[in-house]
Amino acid sequence: MQKAHIVVGDLLSDWTNLSFANVATTSPAAHKASMDWSAALARGGAAEFDGEAEKNGMLPLRQAAARLLSCGVEDVCVGSSATELLCSIAWAVWPNKGSNIVSTRSSFPSTVYPWSRVAESSGAEIRLANHDSNLYTNPDDILELIDENTSVVTLSHIEFSNGQRYDLEKFANAAHSVGAILVIDATQSMGMFPINAHSCGADVLVSSGYKWLRGTYGAAVGYISPSIRLNLNPGLVGFRSHADIWDLRADRMDFPQDASRFEYTTIHFGAVLGLAAAVEEICEIGIEQVWAHDLSLADAVAEGADQLGLSVVSPMSVKERSAIVSLRMPVGISSEEIAQRLQDEYSILVTSRSGFLRVSPHLDNTIDEVNSLISALEEILS
């Protein structure tokens, strides 16, 4: 895969972003779509973005996400952020007192907090599986927490700090066997790893747009399976929650039958259109090809680190790995300082997370860029 961009619209970039688990350098197609929309609004307000356009504003992203997830448009909704969608879903599910919610201690907080907040009000129990010093969670430890009182199993599909990936089918089967649902935060996987929404068994999948999907801030997508969505009354509601959004009457609220019942208000439609363009771009390249490309770069990071004597804390087995490679720095050297020096002295972006140096290459990156990172690390560490 060729490097996709140096020039983004009219912006020249000198950065090498090897940190898509943090923030993407926006796809040029997404940047253009978003800027075009902003320019139209600045020019003509509702004359250039009228009621009909607003009503259909989420559709391009719903269609693109449905294509990427191999599901129907009716299964997909759009929100401003992954966290917002997860909150609305947690309030909709409302696990009762006596039931429990199972997750991991190494999850990104937004995977768990919405459930903790609802549990605080409902009296449900939160159960979090522990991890080892590499932040690795044994999947069996999660499965052991599931019992006949479990109502929700909620996981980050790929853990943000070390890239550990969970087998969705395994957890869907375990959740369903006790009548629970599986809610997946796919923010660190969607756009990197191929996901078939129906066959993976998850009841809900949510992903932010500004990481592996290469959109901007301000847009996110959710998949809500047909088997549960009609029973869910969204936790966040507004004028857009009513099936006909321009039939503006406050004395009733009938949710749409499809997943768009979780869309409740206006959002940054430019971010939505941008993300739609970025997701289409991934579909055109092919998600299997993106996954293979990202893994080959992740391999190169791991091999380079090995040559420098740095240990890789990320699981590297075929079934549990991802394109996130986290490295343990030598004793006495802070990952934060290394990340800062890589940025300041080499214009290379990686992230310090949970005490590790997290490298997360994606489709815009080349093997030469990974080699530059390894050379820079060698210079800094010597």
Ligand SMILES: Cc1ncc(COP(=O)(O)O)c(C=O)c1O
């Ligand atoms: C797994 C995971 N979920 C959610 C988020 C945050 O998403 P948002 O900003 O869209 O709420 C992050 C950000 O790092 C993340 O890693």
